[in-house]
Amino acid sequence: MSRNNPRRMAVQRMTRTSVMLAAALALSLLESVLPPLPAPVPLRYGLANVAVMAALLFIGPFEAVSVALLKSVFVLMTRGLIAGSISFTGTLLSVGVMVGADFLLKRRTSVFLLSVLGAIAHNAGQLFFLVLFLQYKLSVLFIGPYLLFFGVLTGLLSGALLFICLRPLEAFFRASDRSGGKDSGMM
Amino acid sequence: MKDRAETARDRRPFFRSRDALVLFLVLLTALLLFLAAGKSPSPAGCVAKIYFDGKLIESVRLSQGIERDWLFPERPSIVIHQYADQTIAFVSSDCPDHVCVRTGRIGQPGTFAACVPNRFLIVIEGETDSSEQEDVDLVA
Structure with missing residues (x-):
């Protein structure tokens, strides 16, 4: 089977997306055992965003959105409707902003910018859900600075993690591409 | 021709000089909001x-x-x-x-x-x- 066979390419994309989804879920679980951020408002590290960004950079925007949405479905199944909805809102806004920024800047967005924009959008999405849908009486004026500041910090953290992983990920995707070529009979 | 995975590292530096402007604007907004919130009278309790x-x-x-x-x-x-x-x-x-x-x-x-x-x-x-x-x- 040719390396550019559409069926083989589709299976390869699906497999890569599944690997990124597994990574997102593993990072999400890891995050749940880490100590909370020293912030005056409850915020998370957003480590799963590393896998979503990796999917965006290495596979494509549709796959990045798929990883993000399926991660929220997992939260919905394991932690309930409200936690799932909060995750869904934050994730959708985050991945939307990252895909939009990457498109507008013609795929030349830096890892830092992508990560920080995603983190801030994620925080904002979750806040909007709390305020608009759950009717939480929160002051945006008080919480806004913390969301922006910690969005930069957590974005810096996840961006640095992704940047460290870029070469191993590239090697992984190249290797899977080569092995896919050899084992094309199975695909 | 390079595919998406191969170009990811080449085109993606960690930080570009133009990011400094975005970072500055975000932190400035955070600071202004923080100062605006701090203008409220200091609460007794x-x-x-x-x-x-x-x-x-x-x-x-x-x-x-x-x-x-x-x-x-x-x-x-x-x-x-x-x-x-x-x-x-x-x-x-x-x-x-x-x-x-x-x-x-x-x-x-x-x-x-x-x-x-x-x-x-x-x-x-x-x-x-x-x-x-x-x-x-x-x-x-």
């Missing part, structure tokens, strides 16, 4: 407002030296503890991830802790300016 399902069910004045547990019939599994150092925290909950308990003690105006699965929320407000802020800043 703080009140922890406890909401269940969007409705205020208790206002706890955070007084120095007073320490007690707060339990609510709406969710008996939730235990909120008021500390002597004018802070308050969720100390027990039956929610799956315990984000509320892990948030720890809060006591500064504007800070909050939430147990989303149980629909409980604690918001700290300055005692003197709470009604004024509700008119200006609160979005819900």
